[in-house]
Amino acid sequence: MGNRRLTDQQRRRIEENAVKRRENASAGFSDDKEGMIVARYSKTAVVRANDGEMHTCHLRPNLSHLVAGDHVLWSNEETGAYVTSQLERRSELKRPDARGQLKAVAANVDLIAIVVAPEPEPYANLIDRYLVAAHMASIDTLIILNKSDLLDKHPDCAALLENYRSIGYEVMTTGPTPSETQALSDLLGSRTSVFVGQSGVGKSSMINRLLPDEELRIGALSEGVLKGRHTTTTAEVFERPSGGFIIDSPGIREFGLQHIDPALVAPGFIEFRPFLDRCRFRDCSHLVEKDCGVLAALENNDIRTERYESFVNIVRDIDSHSY
Ligand SMILES: Nc1nc2c(ncn2[C@@H]2O[C@H](COP(=O)(O)OP(=O)(O)OP(=O)(O)O)[C@@H](O)[C@H]2O)c(=O)[nH]1
Ligand SMILES: [Mg+2]
Ligand SMILES: [Zn+2]
Numbered sequence: 001m002g003n004r005r006l007t008d009q010q011r012r013r014i015e016e017n018a019v020k021r022r023e024n025a026s027a028g029f030s031d032d033k034e035g036m037i038v039a040r041y042s043k044t045a046v047v048r049a050n051d052g053e054m055h056t057c058h059l060r061p062n063l064s065h066l067v068a069g070d071h072v073l074w075s076n077e078e079t080g081a082y083v084t085s086q087l088e089r090r091s092e093l094k095r096p097d098a099r100g101q102l103k104a105v106a107a108n109v110d111l112i113a114i115v116v117a118p119e120p121e122p123y124a125n126l127i128d129r130y131l132v133a134a135h136m137a138s139i140d141t142l143i144i145l146n147k148s149d150l151l152d153k154h155p156d157c158a159a160l161l162e163n164y165r166s167i168g169y170e171v172m173t174t175g176p177t178p179s180e181t182q183a184l185s186d187l188l189g190s191r192t193s194v195f196v197g198q199s200g201v202g203k204s205s206m207i208n209r210l211l212p213d214e215e216l217r218i219g220a221l222s223e224g225v226l227k228g229r230h231t232t233t234t235a236e237v238f239e240r241p242s243g244g245f246i247i248d249s250p251g252i253r254e255f256g257l258q259h260i261d262p263a264l265v266a267p268g269f270i271e272f273r274p275f276l277d278r279c280r281f282r283d284c285s286h287l288v289e290k291d292c293g294v295l296a297a298l299e300n301n302d303i304r305t306e307r308y309e310s311f312v313n314i315v316r317d318i319d320s321h322s323y
Contacts, residue, residue: 010062015088017085018073018085018086018087018088021073021084021085022034022073022085022087031075031076032073032074032075032084032085033049033050033073033074033075034049034050034071034072034073034087035047035048035049035050035055035071035072035073035074036048036069036070036071036072036108036237036245037066037067037068037069037070037071037072037083037107037237038054038068038236038237039068039234039235039236039237040059040066040067040068040234040235041234043058043059044056044057044058044059045057045059045066045083047072047074047081047083048237048239049074052239055074055081056081057074057080057081057082057083058079058080058081058082058083059082059083060082060083060084063083063085063086065086065103065104066083066086067092067103067104067105067106067107067235068106068107068234068235068236068237068247068249069106069107069108069109069192069194069235069237069245069247070086070087070089070107070108071086071087071088071089071107071108072084072085072086072087073085073087089104089107089108090108091107091108091109091110091137091138091139092104092106092107092108092137093105093106093107093109093112093133093134093137093139093194093196094133094137094259095133095252095255095256096256096258096259100256100258102259105194105196105235105249106194106235106247106249108192109139109192109193109194109247110139110140110191110192110193111139111140111141111142111188111191111192111193111194112130112133112134112139112140112141112142112193112194112196113141113142113143113144113188113193113194113195113196114127114130114131114141114142114143114144114196114197115144115146115195115196115197115201115202115203115206116143116144116145116146116157116160116161116197116198116201117145117146117147117150117157117200117201117202118145118147118150118151118153118154118157119147119150119154119200120198120199120200120201122157122160122198123198124160124306124307124310125310125313125314126197126198126252126254126255127143127164128268128269128307128310128311128314129255129257129314130196130197130255131169131268131269131270132257132260132264132265132268132269132314133255133257133260133268134268135267135268135270136260136264136268140170140191141169141170142170142171142172142187142188142193143161143164143169143170143171143172144171144172144173144174144184144195144206145157145158145161145171145172145173145174146173146174146175146201146202146205146206147175147176147201147202148173148174148175148176148177148180149175149176151173158173161173163304163306163307167270167271167304167307168270168271169270172184172187174206176209181206181209181210184206184210185210185240185242188210188240188244188246189243189244190240190242190243190244191244192244192245192246192247193244193245193246193247194235194246194247194249195207195246195247195248195249196249196252197251197252198251198252198253199231199250199251199252199253200251201251203232203248203249203251204230204232204248207238207246207248210240210246211238211240211241231250231251232248232249232250232251233250234250235247235248235249235250236248256317257314257317257318258317258318258321258322260318262285262315262318262319263283265311265314265315265318266286266294266311269307269311271302271303271304271307272286272294272297272303272311275293275294275296275297275302275303276293276294277293278293278296279291279292279293279294280292285315286311287312287315294308
C-alpha cells in the first residue's frame with residue numbers, strides 16, 4: 001500500500017511537471033515540442049513530432065513506463081534529443097508482464113483489433129480475455145479473422161466468428177486479396193487501432209497490406225535481427241496515409257487478468273449484461289448462487305455454454321491468484 005501511494009504521488013508530480021512544461025512551451029519559454037512515441041526501447045524511443053518527422057530520443061528513468069502511442073513533450077538539447085515529459089493518456093490497454101506486474105501495452109487507442117486466424121488454432125478464451133480488458137478500459141473492439149484463404153480447411157473458424165457476431169461483437173474476415181484489405185481499411189477509418197493476438201496470426205502482414213507503399217514494411221526498425229522470420233518484438237506505431245494510426249504489437253500466448261476485480265468480469269461478457277440485474281444477490285458471483293440471472297440464462301440457452309465456461313475460467317484464475 002505504501003508503495004502504491006508513493007507511485008501515485010510520483011505520478012501526480014510527473015503530471016504537474018507536464019502541465020507546467022506544456023504551458024511554458026506554448027508561451028515560447030522552452031523548446032519543448034509535442035510528439036507521439038512510435039517505438040519504445042529500453043533507454044530510447046522513436047518519437048514522431050507533430051510535423052511527421054521521426055526523432056530518436058533518450059528517455060529519463062522516471063519516464064520508464066512510456067509505451068507506443070503515448071503523447072509526450074520532447075526537446076533537442078546539447079547532448080541529444082530527450083523526452084521531457086509524458087502527457088495524459090486518453091486510454092490504455094494493460095496486461096501483466098512476465099513477472100506479474102501490470103504494464104501498459106499501448107496508449108491512446110480507440111480500437112483494440114483482436115486478430116485470429118485458422119492457423120495457429122484460435123483460443124476463444126484468449127479472445128474473451130481481450131474483450132474483458134477492452135471493456136474495462138472503455139476501448140471499442142473488433143475481432144478480425146485473418147487468412148480467409150485457409151478457411152476451407154478450417155470451417156469451424158467461421159462458426160467461431162459467427163458466434164461472436166451473433167451476440168453483438170463487431171467482427172470481420174480478411175485475407176490476402178486487395179478487396180479484403182480495402183474492407184478492413186474502411187472499417188478502421190481514421191481511428192488509432194492496436195492489433196493484438198497470438199503470434200503468427202498475421203498482424204504485421206495485415207499492416208503491411210494496409211500500408212502498401214511504406215518502406216517500413218516488415219519493421220525497418222527491427223529488420224536484420226531475424227532474417228527470414230519477422231516476429232514482432234516491440235510495439236510499433238504506423239501512420240496510415242488516409243489518416244489514423246495502427247499499432248503493431250508482439251504476439252502473446254496468454255493474457256493474465258489476475259489484476260482485476262472478479263466482479264468486473266461478467267460485464268465484459270456482452271451477452272451477460274441484460275441478465276446481471278436479475279440476480280437475487282447484488283454481489284452474485286454467477287457461479288453457484290440461487291436465483292442468479294446468468295445461470296438462469298445459461299439454462300435457457302440465452303448464454304452459450306462455451307462463453308459461460310470461459311467466464312468461469314477467468315474468474316477462477318483470478319481467485320487462484322488472490323491468496
Ligand atoms: N495463408 C495466409 N497466410 C498469411 C496471411 N497473412 C499472413 N500470413 C502468414 O502468416 C505468418 C505470420 O505472419 P505475421 O504477420 O508475422 O504474424 P504476426 O501476427 O505479426 O506474428 P507476431 O509478430 O509473432 O505476433 C507469415 O508466414 C505470413 O506470411 C493470409 O492472409 N493468408
Ligand atoms: Mg508481428
Ligand atoms: Zn448471478
